[in-house]
Amino acid sequence: MAERLNGERLAAALETATFSMRPSLQELPAGMLALGIGDAASQGIALNCKNSGKYRSLSAWLWAMDADERRALQEKARSQAITHIAIEDFSLDSCFAWLLFSSGENQGLDQWVRYIDQWEQGFYLDGDNVSDSAACLHTVFAHARLHAAQTAAHHYDADLLRDGFIRCLKLLTAFINHTLEPLQGIQSLPSADYLAAQAALAYEYQLYQLAIERAVTCQLLVEQADSRRKMLVDALFLNEQNPSGLFKIFARNDRIHSWSKNGFTLLGIYRQQQQGTGNDMVISVDPKSGLSLQSLWQALEAEENRRWAGQRPCNNPRPLHSYAGVPNAPDQPWWDDAGRYTLLGAPKTLANTGEPGSKLSWWNDVLPLIWQQGFVDYLQPCLTRVDEADMPAGGQKQVCAWRWNQPDARLQQTDTSSYLTSTPSFEAWLAGCSQPLMPTTPSALPAADHYEAQWQGDVLIVSHQQGVTLFSRSPDNPALAELLTVAKRIATLSDEYAQFLRQTREIFKKWPQQLRQHTGTIEDKQWEEEIFALRVNALNVLNSTDTLFASAQQNRLSEMLQRQWGLHEQRGSLFAQVDRLDALMRDAIARQNSRRHRIYGSLFSALGMGIAASHVWEPVRDILTTNEYEWQLLLFKHPDTTPQQLAEIAGQSAHFELISLIVFLAFGLLGFILFWFFDIRSQEE
Structure with missing residues (x-):
């Protein structure tokens, strides 16, 4: 060419x-x-x-x-x-x-x-x-x-x-x-x-690949232009730090990360560094989709008017299709894409005062409003909560149940609200219903790897570490009440086991401390009474709630929740933990008893060795010294014995008495040492 x-x-x-x-x-x-x-x-x-x-x-x-x-x-x-x-x-x-x-x-x-x-x-x-x-x-x-x-x-x-x-x-x-x-x-x-x-x-x-991993995704219903019909679309919300020339194109043609495999039709981009330019908060839909964000634009403007409380500047209105011919139009409204409503942009900074033209925050106001309009407003009228409204105390497993209150959703071909119940966003929302704080924005939805979702018949079960939510897509499904009973029973068992673990931890803390500080006060009987009470409590926890039910569907839910909350492993290791604790404590008590017995044995061994040595030394001393009988005979046989000689004999006797005492103490010390280093089985420690 x-x-x-x-x-x-x-x-x-x-x-x-x-x-x-x-x-x-x-x-x-x-x-x-x-x-x-x-x-x-x-x-x-x-x-x-x-x-x-x-x-x-x-x-x-x-x-x-x-x-x-x-x-x-x-x-x-x-x-x-x-x-x-x-x-x-x-x-x-x-x-x-x-x-x-x-x-x-x-x-x-x-x-x-x-x-x-x-x-x-x-x-x-x-x-x-x-x-x-x-x-x-x-x-x-x-x-x-x-x-x-x-x-x-x-x-x-x-x-x-x-x-x-x-x-x-x-x-x-x-x-x-x-x-x-x-x-x-x-x-x-x-x-x-x-x-x-x-x-x-x-x-x-x-x-884009780096950004999509950190983006917030969900499914929403968006109205078609000039129609009350609604289409289910994938939405993506991103906090963009480095502007990309083709982010919209990549997202709208993303067949991998979008749930529908049709790309992300609705995009919401927040650029904090561009605050006041009108590009800091941008929401758009693919112009080819035939969708309109007019309802969202009206809701954003209504919220701006409410936040400004009658003080919204309107001295120099920005020309806008939606406010054409409207008196007292705001100076900086949300951009309406010349009345097409496929691209909404935040108000710019006010020219006269330099004040931000918007009172809304992206994460706290705009995203919750999008979620309310595209998800909650369509879904909540079709749902009825069937469990008790009172939430359990903090830290316990929470149980929640909903049912579809419209005719069977499988027969509805004109109401697209029922399509939301097949989306990952609905599963994540159900998971959030049984958490301490219910999500009010797509950024607060639990991640997919934080919960498990599975259908059992017409009942969807979404379980996670904080609790479980049940949803019946049939308005009058008797299985929902049965499964709700199972969920509450397993939740009660889990809470009781958690309480038992707290008691066990207290025992773990108490007894080692007593072993260190009061080694002479712990008795076998005292510990036996404590461990007996602990075993009885463990049996009570295991047997207080029956986990075997009449139907296979109930048993499947029971097994699922016990596995999710770790009760299978906990039940199997419960008595093993108690036995391990008992063995460790008994070993510690045996060690302290052995030490006490060694002290007593060493003292008795010292006394016995000293006495035995004294008995052996006594005849030798009698041979080597003049006893009192020989001394008296010496006076009769030798009347001329002088006092000096008698004093020498008395001194010799006293000297051998001292030797006798030394022999006693020496052999007593030897007996103590031998018993301390060699036990009664004569085995070196």
Whole structure:
């Protein structure tokens, strides 16, 4: 195919011009051209379709000009040398508008004009393979070039802006020269910028994959435009830190993460860093879906009016389709997408005071309102709660039950409210009903891995660690009451077992402390009485509630809840824990008794060894010393014995008495040592 456009020639006219990023510019001096911004009455040239109010894209506006309008624009351009170009982005529409303006080309590009105009209105027409989409490739390439031109202080380098815009323009001309039918796709261009666009596309998709894992997803009912019919759609809500050029496209064509496999039709994006710009809170639906967010817009405006309490500024109303002809319209309302209600944007900062134009918070106000409108308002009128309204005390298992109060949902083909009961959001909401705080926003719904859901006949059972919720899709299902009884009984058993565990923990704390502090006061009898009471309590816990029921359905629920709450393992290990505690405590008591017995045995062994040694030493001492009888005979036989001799004999006797005492003490110590280090079985410890 021969080239129709010369990208080098079109870019040459931009080489000498300076560039700036000025999205809010209005007055243009002579010699300045603005793309998508500016007042048409200025001396400069404002290529801005917003001034007409009829077109959504610059491309369609320029393409639809009649001969007189085109001639007037060309004469104004010839009357002044363009030395500066102000832009609001590097978008496909801005580049194509410059192409139409500078080249004067108006033949053979009608399909590109329609393609770009549809893209600017939010319509993605290229199918699932985004890597062949001219709009997607150009958008991510432009986003990368714009990011490269941004400085650390969040300003833009003029030279890098000019270079980025020229490269985006050349890429667009390469696409047009490749095909005049953009819906045929772009494949394998011999261009470095084309390869860079493919790399940028892969990078943006990686950002989406990271973001989707942290996003909030749910299913909602949304009304069709000009109709009371409602469609069930997947919704995605994200706190976006790094803006992505193709996040909407990836989400709306996501066949993997969306429950319906049709992509996320409704998107809600919160950008805290853009507060006050109108882009900080944005809710949109795919324009191709035929859905309308008009009811949500009305609810948001009503909530704003309530929060402002009659003080909402209305001195300089922003022109808005929904407030056309309405007196005292607010200065900064929620954007209504020119009455199409496919894109809602938050109010901007008030121009006069610098005060935020919205009183609503994304997480605390806007998301709960979306959830209320798209889920709760459709579902709650169809449900009736059948369990007691009084919630159990904190920390216990909570049991909740609902039934569908309409005719059998399986016969309803006109009321799409019943479709909600088949969604993961409904299961998560049921799980939240039996938690301490009921979810009022999709961000508060329990994660799917935090609960189990299964159908038993016409009853849906959603169980988790805090409790269980039952739902019957049949208005008069007797099985619901039976299963509710089972759930309450197992919940009671679980609570009683939790109380038993608390008592066991107290015993675990008490007895080791007594063993450390009062080793001599713990008696076997005292512990036997304590462990007997503990065993009786354990038997009472196990047998207080019957877990065997009449029907198989009831027994399945019983088994499911016991497994979910760990009662199977707990029941099996209950007495094992008691026996283990008993064995440990008895071993500790035996150790302290053994120590006491060793002390007593050592003392008695010392006394016995001392006495035995004394008896053995007594005859030896009698042989070695003069006893009292021999001393008396000595006086009769030897009357001439002197007192000095008698004193020597008495001293010798006293000396041997001391030796006798030493022998007693030495053998007593030996007996103590031998018994202390060797027990009565003569085995070394």
